[in-house]
Amino acid sequence: MSQTPDQAAQALANGDLILLPTETVYGLGADAGNAQAVAAIFAAKGRPRFNPLISHVVDAKAAAAIGAFGPAACALAEAFWPGPLTLVTPVRDTTRVCDLARAGLDTVAIRVPAHPMARAVLAAFGGPVVAPSANRSGRPSPTTFADAADETGFAAAAAVDGGSCQVGLESTVVSVLDGRVALLRPGAVTRSEIEALVGALADSGEGHRSPGRLALHYAPDAPVRIEADEAKSGEVLLGFGRGVGDPRWSLSPCGDLREAAANLFRLLREADRTHPVGIAVSPIPMTGLGEAINDRLRRAAGFVG
Known part of the structure; x- marks a missing residue:
């Protein structure tokens, strides 16, 4: 309440x-x-x-x-x-x-x-x-x-x-x-x-x-694989851009970085609730807000950014 x-x-x-x-x-x-x-x-x-x-x-x-x-x-x-x-x-x-x-x-x-x-x-x-x-x-x-x-x-x-x-x-x-x-x-x-x-x-x-600087941070229970072109068996693919993956799991079907940022943590959580083998994430451009999105994804995947 x-x-x-x-x-x-x-x-x-x-x-x-x-x-x-x-x-x-x-x-x-x-x-x-x-x-x-x-x-x-x-x-x-x-x-x-x-x-x-x-x-x-x-x-x-x-x-x-x-x-x-x-x-x-x-x-x-x-x-x-x-x-x-x-x-x-x-x-x-x-x-x-x-x-x-x-x-x-x-x-x-x-x-x-x-x-x-x-x-x-x-x-x-x-x-x-x-x-x-x-x-x-x-x-x-x-x-x-x-x-x-x-x-x-x-x-x-x-x-x-x-x-x-x-x-x-x-x-x-x-x-x-x-x-x-x-x-x-x-x-x-x-x-x-x-x-x-x-x-x-x-x-x-x-x-x-600064907060948020740990090597493993923002991570769901399922392992996260970044820069993925497609999902492997048992993975959920969080796509980015037109025609990439299942629209249900798209960070932004039109490739909009602000939409992807707003959806990132929600979709990581929702994908994790399906108990996948892993969560794959499409490449995200490093321009503009993409720098922040990639920072969070590297930490979710266990890499130091």
Whole structure:
């Protein structure tokens, strides 16, 4: 049963967990400053504690209260917030975002989500909310309320139904540290869109500051085989493009990358429920949003991206 944003905010204030819809994926949320509540997220997800969490806030002013924003960070925030972009900046307030939420780092990952229900919860709560994807660690992220409830609903005191997630992939993560802007995790805000604003991105060894960087991540129970031209015996083929495979399992029959991104985790889950020998996935172009889709697929298949 879905609760209201005010009920979800009260659960957060009580130190409980919630299921939170965003435009990217559903999150399992907690008060970012409450270490016990944050620990409960790790326990529910089975998540390694060295993996930092993203703090979700209602607007750029709230973001600047917990992170140090220079000119490049401000420009990115103005261009892409609210939306599927996370900025990693030096931490400003270590009480509002506890050490456990930051994985002991001197940086903080911050996002202003665009989903109206998420914004209503954040406004009612009045503080940063960490909300990693509401799946058990390593599993495909949930993009529907039913899948979120099935994965970690047992741990949530309140759950807000925001419908299906429009984007369907986790946010792009960009670090802005020491005057360097680097892409830590690709997502719906593409590399070219970021570079058009701030110039060429720096090489970075800062991947540990971003969530979603484990070698095996987003994986269903069935093994995933990528760059597949056809299905082998017992496999389900997730096709891409006209005439590729069974239309029921197509990420995008017309070869649209945004449609493929929105369908990716849902179809991985639905295919997995048929108990196949494996899940094969057609080649996805590396252009634009394809970089993010391929990143998730490489991790689902057990490769380090």
